[in-house]
Amino acid sequence: MLVSCLIAFLCFYTVHMIGITVGYHRLLAHRSYTCPKFVEYILVMAGYLGFESSPMWWATLHRAHHRYTDTELDPHAPKYGIYEAYIGWFLHKEYADHLKPEKLSKDMINDPLYKFLDAGGDWHRAHLLNSFINFSLRGIMALVWGWEIAAASLAAALIVQQMPLLLNVVCHIPKAGYKNFNTADTSVNVGWVAFLTLGEGWHNNHHAFPGSARHGLTATEFDPSWLVIKTMKAFGLVRWMNEVSITTPYKGLQGEPAVVKKPVELEIVSDLQPVSTKREMAADRERTAPTPLPVTNLADRTSTRSRAEGHRRARQKLKR
Numbered sequence: 001m002l003v004s005c006l007i008a009f010l011c012f013y014t015v016h017m018i019g020i021t022v023g024y025h026r027l028l029a030h031r032s033y034t035c036p037k038f039v040e041y042i043l044v045m046a047g048y049l050g051f052e053s054s055p056m057w058w059a060t061l062h063r064a065h066h067r068y069t070d071t072e073l074d075p076h077a078p079k080y081g082i083y084e085a086y087i088g089w090f091l092h093k094e095y096a097d098h099l100k101p102e103k104l105s106k107d108m109i110n111d112p113l114y115k116f117l118d119a120g121g122d123w124h125r126a127h128l129l130n131s132f133i134n135f136s137l138r139g140i141m142a143l144v145w146g147w148e149i150a151a152a153s154l155a156a157a158l159i160v161q162q163m164p165l166l167l168n169v170v171c172h173i174p175k176a177g178y179k180n181f182n183t184a185d186t187s188v189n190v191g192w193v194a195f196l197t198l199g200e201g202w203h204n205n206h207h208a209f210p211g212s213a214r215h216g217l218t219a220t221e222f223d224p225s226w227l228v229i230k231t232m233k234a235f236g237l238v239r240w241m242n243e244v245s246i247t248t249p250y251k252g253l254q255g256e257p258a259v260v261k262k263p264v265e266l267e268i269v270s271d272l273q274p275v276s277t278k279r280e281m282a283a284d285r286e287r288t289a290p291t292p293l294p295v296t297n298l299a300d301r302t303s304t305r306s307r308a309e310g311h312r313r314a315r316q317k318l319k320r
């Protein structure tokens with residue numbers, strides 16, 4: 001029985017983690033590949049049943065993380081406190097003004113399933129609904145397969161839930177890992193986090209190329225989630241995917257303002273461009289940029305008074 005419980009645990013862990021990495025993250029938040037709606041729902045449900053709460057809430061906050069990395073508007077920047085970055089942000093009650101799905105997730109706000117699971121934008125209700133569905137499922141599992149399998153499933157789901165929270169902190173502590181790209185943020189690649197999260201720990205690569213379905217880029221950076229997407233493509237379940245390699249030139253954020261102001265739908269569409277087009281866009285940006293900024297810590301680039309005041313106000317609102 002112990003062996004079957006262990007096997008069940010590993011299977012549930014893999015399924016729910018894939019739901020988060022391939023479903024919530026690389027599909028919903030970044031649209032790094034396209035697939036039929038029924039495939040999207042199956043992947044997202046695998047994440048939802050890993051206590052991952054509202055898909056729209058998750059994707060919206062993650063987009064905000066990339067948009068405002070390491071600034072006070074970042075929902076979970078460890079430089080403003082480990083507790084807040086780990087779990088504090090998760091427990092807030094509602095979307096702050098700069099985190100509204102109406103602004104950041106226009107592609108999701110009319111989806112009936114995501115709308116329902118978002119519980120009217122009330123985070124606590126959305127988390128409660130998620131917990132209710134998750135615990136109910138394990139109750140049904142206990143009746144059908146016995147309590148041992150249900151317990152293995154519950155343990156796997158609860159541990160999976162902690163992984164993105166852990167990643168948000170560890171992969172933004174510069175000393176914890178290494179960089180392949182000189183991104184203007186604290187993101188680093190962390191091997192053991194990548195192992196636990198099936199490839200998500202190659203976080204510096206991901207911040208350099210957020211729109212890429214592939215995160216592990218070197219021979220030693222194993223990325224099982226990308227292999228899953230590739231396999232789905234081979235079986236016709238994925239229509240298109242955006243993929244970079246370690247040799248793709250990284251143009252950085254030079255010449256761009258600290259807080260990228262372009263509309264998010266454009267940001268998403270730009271993520272959907274083939275790599276060659278992205279290169280052209282980056283080259284275009286370089287040509288038109290008046291004075292390129294040095295690639296330094298993002299905090300240094302939030303220096304204008306109005307921007308700093310804006311951040312403070314949004315932060316206070318967030319804390320309320």
Ligand SMILES: [Zn+2]
Nearest residue numbers: 065187203207
């Ligand atoms: Zn990050």
Ligand SMILES: [Zn+2]
Nearest residue numbers: 062066206210
């Ligand atoms: Zn991301």
